[in-house]
Amino acid sequence: xxxxxxxxxxxxxxxxxxxxxxxxxxxxxxxxxxxxxxxxxxxxxxxxxxxxxxxxxxxxxxxxxxxxxxxxxxxxxxxxxxxxxxxxxxxxxxxxxxxxxxxxxxxxxxxxxxxxxxxxxxxxxxxxxxxxxxxxxxxxxxxxxxxxxxxxxxxxxxxxxxxxxxxxxxxxxxxxxxxxxxxxxxxxxxxxxxxxxxxxxxxxxxxxxxxxxxxxxxxxxxxxxxxxxxxxxxxxxxxxxxxxxxxxxxxxxxxxxxxxxxxxxxxxxxxxxxxxxxxxxxxxxxxxxxx
Amino acid sequence: xxxxxxxxxxxxxxxxxxxxxxxxxxxxxxxxxxxxxxxxxxxxxxxxxxxxxxxxxxxxxxxxxxxxxxxxxxxxxxxxxxxxxxxxxxxxxxxxxxxxxxxxxxxxxxxxxxxxxxxxxxxxxxxxxxxxxxxxxxxxxxxxxxxxxxxxxx
Numbered sequence: 121x122x123x124x125x126x127x128x129x130x131x132x133x134x135x136x137x138x139x140x141x142x143x144x145x146x147x148x149x150x151x152x153x154x155x156x157x158x159x160x161x162x163x164x165x166x167x168x169x170x171x172x173x174x175x176x177x178x179x180x181x182x183x184x185x186x187x188x189x190x191x192x193x194x195x196x197x198x199x200x201x202x203x204x205x206x207x208x209x210x211x212x213x214x215x216x217x218x219x220x221x222x223x224x225x226x227x228x229x230x231x232x233x234x235x236x237x238x239x240x241x242x243x244x245x246x247x248x249x250x251x252x253x254x255x256x257x258x259x260x261x262x263x264x265x266x267x268x269x270x271x272x273x274x275x276x277x278x279x280x281x282x283x284x285x286x287x288x289x290x291x292x293x294x295x296x297x298x299x300x301x302x303x304x305x306x307x308x309x310x311x312x313x314x315x316x317x318x319x320x321x322x323x324x325x326x327x328x329x330x331x332x333x334x335x336x337x338x339x340x341x342x343x344x345x346x347x348x349x350x351x352x353x354x355x356x357x358x359x360x361x362x363x364x365x366x367x368x369x370x371x372x373x374x375x376x377x378x379x380x381x382x383x384x385x386x387x388x389x390x391x392x393x394x395x396x397x398x399x400x401x402x403x404x405x406x407x408x409x410x411x
Numbered sequence: 412x413x414x415x416x417x418x419x420x421x422x423x424x425x426x427x428x429x430x431x432x433x434x435x436x437x438x439x440x441x442x443x444x445x446x447x448x449x450x451x452x453x454x455x456x457x458x459x460x461x462x463x464x465x466x467x468x469x470x471x472x473x474x475x476x477x478x479x480x481x482x483x484x485x486x487x488x489x490x491x492x493x494x495x496x497x498x499x500x501x502x503x504x505x506x507x508x509x510x511x512x513x514x515x516x517x518x519x520x521x522x523x524x525x526x527x528x529x530x531x532x533x534x535x536x537x538x539x540x541x542x543x544x545x546x547x548x549x550x551x552x553x554x555x556x557x558x559x560x561x562x563x564x565x
Binding site: 171172173174175176177178180181184185188276277280281283284287288291292332333335336339342379380383384386 | 440441444448456457458460461462471473474476477478479480481482483507535536537538560562564
């Protein structure tokens with residue numbers, strides 16, 4: 121009897137030790153996974169000890185820059201495609217979330233309240249389709265937006281908060297590719313709006329601002345390349361964005377005045393050059409919007 | 412037999428309960444973001460980035476490229492409260508690390524390790540390059556943590 125009890129205790133002890141060993145091994149695996157996921161969350165990995173990642177601006181900042189340079193509201197140039205269910209792939213959903221975000225920012229900064237409300241709803245629907253619906257529920261963003269309609273500063277603050285919550289969500293869920301794709305869509309739409317307004321006004325400061333936007337193209341391409349493993353569909357988007365950079369780099373005004381990263385100078389493009397860029401931007405915008 | 416399973420089960424529960432959890436994995440990212448945004452005032456929020464730092468046997472250099480626009484004013488806020496008590500260099504440059512001639516425009520060198528929130532108002536440039544210099548960890552403690560930086564514009 122005593123021998124049986126001893127045997128039981130021994131077996132039990134062995135099982136506990138085995139259990140602890142098992143848990144310890146499991147924990148080591150967890151640590152390995154956390155290291156691996158940490159590497160994934162960083163946009164790009166060149167080697168184990170040297171990493172480069174990218175932090176892209178918000179669509180609201182780009183709209184704000186254009187607004188400061190005198191961009192006026194022009195009716196009917198924002199996207200008329202208002203059926204988010206049309207977009208079925210993550211790429212098209214993300215790109216058009218960017219397009220809607222740019223239109224939302226443009227409308228808010230130009231006090232187009234009803235249009236701003238419409239684009240806010242469209243952003244929410246697309247975010248829900250991407251599984252990011254919770255970001256709109258945080259801090260009652262949608263309700264606060266409706267409540268503050270007419271107050272440009274408050275709405276801009278709420279959009280910035282929405283951007284912050286979205287950034288946090290995508291970071292938490294390790295989806296840096298969505299950040300890069302959404303920004304690509306927003307950038308194309310912002311450039312489309314800016315170039316359409318330039319077409320009419322021929323305003324020099326708008327010309328300068330459009331050119332200035334081109335300097336971040338390299339960062340957009342690199343940010344997309346850094347996450348292309350996360351979604352094979354990004355390959356085509358990289359080629360699309362790169363095609364604008366290729367056109368820009370070959371423009372005579374640009375070739376004659378190459379700008380370095382630490383230089384504070386402006387380039388003014390000829391109307392013909394702007395037209396060349398606008399044509400390609402419009403083509404890509406139509407491609408994105410048509411899904 | 413039941414006793415064996417009971418003892419084993421209790422053992423497993425205990426071993427799980429006392430498994431060390433890296434505190435940095437349980438950080439409150441919301442709190443860090445809120446704190447950074449306060450330091451950002453009166454600049455407007457533009458973007459933010461959490462970078463996971465894993466100290467390794469080899470020194471590392473992690474770089475974040477931030478495209479900015481010449482005519483705008485920018486502020487960068489770094490939050491180090493989710494970092495372990497270990498040295499880390501934060502430097503902001505005018506050019507990427509592969510560029511030979513780059514100028515450091517901000518460094519945390521010489522600052523007290525107790526300063527957990529660092530604010531830097533950037534000069535007019537087209538790009539900023541934030542470098543985290545993570546020294547080698549010879550102690551094999553597997554230290555890790557997060558740095559948050561936030562970008563704001565005026």
